[in-house]
Amino acid sequence: MKKVIRSFGYAFKGISYAYTTQLNFRIHSAATIIAVASGLLLGINASEWLWIALAITLVTITEMLNTAVELLTDLTSPGYNNKAGHVKDISAGCVVIAAVFAVITAAVVFLPKLLLLVNHAA
Template sequence: MDLKDKQEVVKNSRFLDSFKFAFKGVLTVFQEERNMRSHIVIGSIVLVLCLFLNLAVNEWLWVIFSISLVIIMEVWNTVIENVVDLAAGERYHPLAKKAKDMAAAAVLMTAGFSVVVAAIIILPKLWQKLF
């Protein structure tokens, strides 16, 4: 590990460094995780669709909340997978698999929540527009 890498491991000494590293994390998860890109695309499509459905403020809040929650859970899933892989190395361990499966389950459950929100808020409005 060279000096630059060691500096990145140390606690952020400047406030703006926190933002720099956070944005680097966002970029990394977007570049490296196919599922994150899928969540972003689907969430964007839903947001564009909602622009045409005249949502109330509280409906917008639920839609944005559910999309954000899926994205946040995908980031945490990626964090857990990376930490487990780092700890396990090349060895297989049933607890490593269990942790990774549960992290993926959290994303799946959150995505399910988002589908329920969409079914309650978006589908009736879409139905009215189409028929």
Template sequence: MPTSFIKGRLKGCVYAFKGGILLLKTEASIQVQFGIAILITIAGFYFQISPTEWMIQTLCIGMVMSIEGLNTAVEEIADFVHPDFHNKIGKIKDIAAGAVGIAALIAVIVAGIIYVPKVF
């Protein structure tokens, strides 16, 4: 039993990795956010941000990219269930996109708190 549990978790990690790669290969929004994450990481090294700032920055990057992944999943499911335009499907997609927008706004605010004092 413990062996099958470990194998199941490892299999889950493989699926998660595949999903992340699929997102990066196929979704323009994730590609842009990944590029921004790389730039902000480079800025972190350049400005020598503190360990606490690194933790918060990393959490923000993970939050935005994770919610974007969930948004993509919601859109894919909605398109599969109802491929034609439907007001309720549109509302669901807008709400999911709004969640990404909120996360991105918070990440921008955090980046401002971290980097504005270092630049000026």
């Protein structure tokens, strides 16, 4: 049981490292707070919550994996290496793809509700 508890400690240490050292992780965290608050305020339904949760999870996972890949690449190739640069670029590209998915998901879920609010207020 100690091993399991210790492994969770390492995982939270990794999340903390990503949050404290990576500006983009903090930006994504702020976007998560905005998305959750918007979902609560707009009263999205269970299936919409699942899509929002999926988008948040994909962005968070890819951002953390990108951080890990960058650290490992810097460790194994401290000097300039063209292929190491490609590895880091590809990893960052994965985050961009996940973030675009998140923006599209947010638009599909939130825009109709926001338009109803605007039309109702007018």
